Amino acid sequence: MNEKDERLLSALIDGEADDGELRGLLGPVDASAPLSASLLRRHATLRALSEATREKARRYNAPLRLKMLPEKMGAGKPARGGGWFAGLFRPQMAGAVLCTALLSVTATSLVLHSSGNDALEGELVSMQLRSLMSANPIDVASSDSHTVKPWFNGRIKYSPPVEDFAAQGFPLAGGRLEVIASEPVSTLVYRHKQHLINLYVLPSRLGARYASLKTTQRDGFNIISREQGGFVYVAVSDLNNAELGELMQLAVNAK
């Protein structure tokens, strides 16, 4: 196989091969004529390599300080649009710097994605970012579900299931309140390896719109939602999808 054909085969994997050139490589267009075994093997090998690279090569995330740099340069203040994020923000928890940084992140998501699930995902991601940036993402720190569960009493209008999954590798770190659609909502914080996971537990009447997110990804965060036994569970983390799914399964089964 000459160099030109090798280039073409690689471009084919990327969906960038020119049709005319491709016909030259593959021969006359005739469905009954099988392609050569060696050509098929090359193609399969290149495609498997490409998939493995996409899946396994490390993706490095910028440190938060770098992400906040545009803000520091005076470049991070897009026009404020919409008001839906105003209710999400609790100024007592964070300093002014955090406040403006978050608004810029949120407003950016708002400009880019303004409707339907996009807005929901953006909302979840900005809450996740906020909890990551916050020195203490937990209002009640305890691995004891019997401490965390009563803490929510009187703070929210329902009683969420709270379980520790330390034995399965997901220790409960504590709980926190978030305000979603101007309703306080219980948030359970779990840790897994180095990752922080926020698990929002809402009664179905409040969380119906989140249930439709199912499994999705946004800005490097994985989001999984499930509805079970009158509650909607929404897990958000930079943890990979498979392991986040494990926690979701545990949470849903525990009920």
Next chain:
Amino acid sequence: MLGFGKSEEKDKQERFARLVTPHIDAAYNLARWLCGDDNHANDISQEAVLRAWQYFASFRGDAGRPWLLGIVRRTFYDWHAGKKRDALHEEPLEPEVHEQVADESVWAQSPESWAQRFADAEVLNAALERLPVHYREALVLRELEDLSYKEIARVIDVPVGTVMSRLARARELMLVALNDQGIMAYERKR
């Protein structure tokens, strides 16, 4: 006059936040893959974001991602040129003329035997880290940042045909490395 300047500044800020700020992760990822360590990646991408803000007035269009990544790349090469005096870390920046060409045996392996080798994330990452920088950047832009050939051409400032050859060659070199398990031998020697 003053008022006009003010709204122009505001417009610039809004555009930057919309077109450039969302791609800071991609910028850091590219810098990290190019230079190979966290500290320098931080310095390089920070410098690149500052440059982007400085040059932003000359930026046209909506493709903020390739534009920012192009700046990251240039910043890396500038940093690298400055580092050259430190001969210890020298890595040739030009594509090598006499690179080993994959012999046909690489292509004769069955997809199953490749599947086994591709399964090891450590080995795969090590192979990518050790690709010569011209091939590494092309592959990172394609597979990790999912840029089109045209966008890659813009970032690394070469014709699309060159992007095509670089990627084909990059993949071939990955296969050679993974086939030889040359990576493992290298790791043992270190």
